[in-house]
Amino acid sequence: MGWTTRAVEACVAALLLVAASPAAHADTASTPRIDLQILVVDDGGPATGAITAELDASGSPYTRVDLTDAARPQITASFLSDTVDGRPRAKYQAVVVPNDSPFGSGSAEMTALTSYEQSFGIRQVDAYTYARPEVGLNYAQNPGYIGSLDGTTAEVTPAGTAGPFGYLKGSVPFEDNSTTVSESYGYLAVPLAQQAAGATFTEYVGAPIPGDSGSGSLIGEYDHDGRSELVVTFVYNQYQQQFRLLVRGMVEWMTQGIHLGADRNYFSVHVDDVFLGDDRWNTELNCTPGDIDCPAGTGDDANPIRMTAADAQYATQWSKAHGMTLDLVFNGGGSADYVAENGGTDPLAQQLIADKDTYRWVDHTYNHAFLGCVQDVTVVPWKCATDASGATQWVSESDISSQITQNTDWAAANGISLDTGELVTGEHSGLKILPQQPEDNPNLAPALAANGVTALASDASRESEQRAAGSALTVPRHPMNVFYNAGRTNEEVDEYNWIYTSAANGGSGTCETSTTSTCLSAPLDTSTGYASYIVPLESRTALDHVLGNDPLPHYIHQSNFAEDRIAYPLLEKILGDYQNLFADNTPIVNLRMQDTATELQHRATWKAALKAGQVSAYRIGSAVTISAPDGVPAIATMPAGTTQSLALGDSAFGTSYAGLLSGWTAPGDLQSDVSLTLASSATPAAVAASATTADVTVPAPAHRLPVPAGASDPVPFQPATAAGQR
Numbered sequence: 001m002g003w004t005t006r007a008v009e010a011c012v013a014a015l016l017l018v019a020a021s022p023a024a025h026a027d028t029a030s031t032p033r034i035d036l037q038i039l040v041v042d043d044g045g046p047a048t049g050a051i052t053a054e055l056d057a058s059g060s061p062y063t064r065v066d067l068t069d070a071a072r073p074q075i076t077a078s079f080l081s082d083t084v085d086g087r088p089r090a091k092y093q094a095v096v097v098p099n100d101s102p103f104g105s106g107s108a109e110m111t112a113l114t115s116y117e118q119s120f121g122i123r124q125v126d127a128y129t130y131a132r133p134e135v136g137l138n139y140a141q142n143p144g145y146i147g148s149l150d151g152t153t154a155e156v157t158p159a160g161t162a163g164p165f166g167y168l169k170g171s172v173p174f175e176d177n178s179t180t181v182s183e184s185y186g187y188l189a190v191p192l193a194q195q196a197a198g199a200t201f202t203e204y205v206g207a208p209i210p211g212d213s214g215s216g217s218l219i220g221e222y223d224h225d226g227r228s229e230l231v232v233t234f235v236y237n238q239y240q241q242q243f244r245l246l247v248r249g250m251v252e253w254m255t256q257g258i259h260l261g262a263d264r265n266y267f268s269v270h271v272d273d274v275f276l277g278d279d280r281w282n283t284e285l286n287c288t289p290g291d292i293d294c295p296a297g298t299g300d301d302a303n304p305i306r307m308t309a310a311d312a313q314y315a316t317q318w319s320k321a322h323g324m325t326l327d328l329v330f331n332g333g334g335s336a337d338y339v340a341e342n343g344g345t346d347p348l349a350q351q352l353i354a355d356k357d358t359y360r361w362v363d364h365t366y367n368h369a370f371l372g373c374v375q376d377v378t379v380v381p382w383k384c385a386t387d388a389s390g391a392t393q394w395v396s397e398s399d400i401s402s403q404i405t406q407n408t409d410w411a412a413a414n415g416i417s418l419d420t421g422e423l424v425t426g427e428h429s430g431l432k433i434l435p436q437q438p439e440d441n442p443n444l445a446p447a448l449a450a451n452g453v454t455a456l457a458s459d460a461s462r463e464s465e466q467r468a469a470g471s472a473l474t475v476p477r478h479p480m481n482v483f484y485n486a487g488r489t490n491e492e493v494d495e496y497n498w499i500y501t502s503a504a505n506g507g508s509g510t511c512e513t514s515t516t517s518t519c520l521s522a523p524l525d526t527s528t529g530y531a532s533y534i535v536p537l538e539s540r541t542a543l544d545h546v547l548g549n550d551p552l553p554h555y556i557h558q559s560n561f562a563e564d565r566i567a568y569p570l571l572e573k574i575l576g577d578y579q580n581l582f583a584d585n586t587p588i589v590n591l592r593m594q595d596t597a598t599e600l601q602h603r604a605t606w607k608a609a610l611k612a613g614q615v616s617a618y619r620i621g622s623a624v625t626i627s628a629p630d631g632v633p634a635i636a637t638m639p640a641g642t643t644q645s646l647a648l649g650d651s652a653f654g655t656s657y658a659g660l661l662s663g664w665t666a667p668g669d670l671q672s673d674v675s676l677t678l679a680s681s682a683t684p685a686a687v688a689a690s691a692t693t694a695d696v697t698v699p700a701p702a703h704r705l706p707v708p709a710g711a712s713d714p715v716p717f718q719p720a721t722a723a724g725q726r
Contacts, residue, residue, distance in 0.1 A: 334367065637662040
């Protein structure tokens with residue numbers, strides 16, 4: 001028995017060595033090693049800054065060379081490549097430069113970079129350069145255009161669709177958010193009719209040339225002298241929608257779809273306070289009776305907002321029609337109170353329970369109690385109550401646990417399945433709330449642990465990063481600027497006007513001293529302002545999150561699905577705009593809360609490992625090897641057909657998204673590294689190891705490209721805030 005066991009172990013170990021060894025997939029020992037690291041030569045401009053922001057967000061490692069730093073490393077052959085175990089190594093799989101010739105004509109650095117790209121087949125992104133013959137384009141004249149691109153609608157060409165931009169449906173709208181600020185600037189030019197010998201220019205994204213029937217290139221591939229450049233002729237910053245739409249293709253082009261990191265488009269919507277009746281905004285008092293924003297003595301709201309059975313039916317129909325699973329964040333006590341006060345039945349609960357499988361359900365505590373400090377609401381704003389010694393009074397652990405368990409018991413009694421590890425406390429209470437409560441309720445963590453809570457919602461407008469709350473991890477949620485106390489359109493607009501209008505124009509004037517928002521120039525029309533102003537603005541804010549590789553859920557309230565059902569125009573605008581932009585291979589990813597918590601945790605450990613220099617990855621032929629610390633999952637994007645090699649056999653890698661495979665992965669049993677094998681059809685073309693630079697013409701230097709006013713910063717607008725949210 002002992003001999004047999006040792007023999008099996010030896011066999012497995014031998015198989016492991018073969019499966020994990022890059023040489024097993026390489027053609028010869030001279031096949032170069034390409035490290036999965038990107039070189040960014042940064043001039044401090046918005047374009048290179050935008051690309052590095054994308055690499056940071058997606059978890060793709062890069063080395064930044066700051067051209068403004070006199071002590072920066074020089075770009076030499078030894079900086080770019082060396083030899084490892086007798087094999088030539090390219091230290092960078094792709095290069096991003098601010099323009100096509102950042103070091104100057106005939107410079108040693110440009111010569112070294114050119115030779116490197118030729119020798120190893122490395123691609124270069126010219127983050128923003130102007131149209132000229134040195135990049136395969138005519139000057140932007142006769143035909144051509146130089147100037148603002150605000151409001152332009154660019155189009156992905158057939159070559160772009162078949163190539164790196166196949167995740168887009170076609171149109172790429174350029175933002176035009178302000179009539180007084182130039183937001184984008186660029187050159188529209190046509191490729192040279194007669195390219196240099198052996199050179200080609202393939203246009204990927206173009207736009208109509210003003211005053212001409214033709215179009216000019218905005219992004220194209222210039223192949224020449226044994227090199228490939230992605231020529232980008234418009235400036236952008238990391239916040240602009242056109243950049244967010246196109247950056248995925250830029251990264252996939254330069255890495256040939258083989259890189260660490262991943263980028264997906266996420267959108268989940270939590271509907272809070274389900275089964276409760278939400279207090280209503282009073283358009284005369286400019287506050288919410290029954291809530292703490294109204295002075296003491298104002299009284300309670302006699303007409304709360306609560307969904308009906310018909311609203312529930314509509315929500316189910318809408319969810320199915322739009323393929324959008326909503327998360328119902330519910331308070332069972334709201335239904336129990338309704339039953340007690342209305343003849344023993346609750347038609348809303350009956351309808352939602354009948355349709356329970358349409359939704360995901362999340363515990364919001366039994367009756368939405370505040371679970372932080374004991375509130376003193378005799379003053380506005382409220383403050384934490386204290387005892388005779390001045391110590392803060394806290395809601396007890398037993399009261400917190402009771403709120404959690406009563407709600408899960410109610411769900412179980414009504415056949416509702418939920419993940420008891422997920423919890424949204426009322427108003428995100430229990431967690432610190434500045435300025436009144438600068439620390440978590442000390443009774444919160446033990447209550448969470450006792451009830452098995454591992455994912456706890458927080459407010460992203462207060463705490464944007466995940467953190468630990470005892471045994472749980474927080475899931476920050478984006479508040480949508482559709483207020484919890486508005487069931488009708490006029491109420492929403494009236495409250496919006498109060499918050500975002502100057503005192504001189506009848507508002508509260510808080511916008512005049514705010515550091516996060518600006519004032520409306522005039523109050524919105526209460527009958528038309530929601531559709532004409534609030535919906536477009538708030539949908540753009542939410543879509544920015546979706547396009548920003550941001551997995552955080554958004555939250556809204558059940559009141560917004562009642563009466564005028566004001567939630568739907570906003571959600572339909574977000575989904576409709578998305579569907580108009582993206583191809584079917586790039587659907588919205590709709591995560592449940594627990595999965596978001598896991599995603600955030602993986603990202604945090606991965607980025608910490610990258611920062612500490614504990615991650616390495618490289619490709620040799622069709623073999624990709626990824627090394628990370630034990631317990632740290634690796635995130636990667638690979639071409640279709642990639643498999644993961646295990647000690648015994650292979651397994652699928654990742655899931656399909658935007659035409660590629662991506663996902664978190666870890667070494668298999670008995671392995672220390674992740675070993676991936678590219679499909680033969682996806683393996684990048686063999687490089688010419690014998691290439692020289694003897695006959696290479698180094699392009700003339702590009703001038704420092706003009707950046708229009710405001711182009712390096714996001715255009716200011718009224719952002720979504722936590723105002724009116726709970």
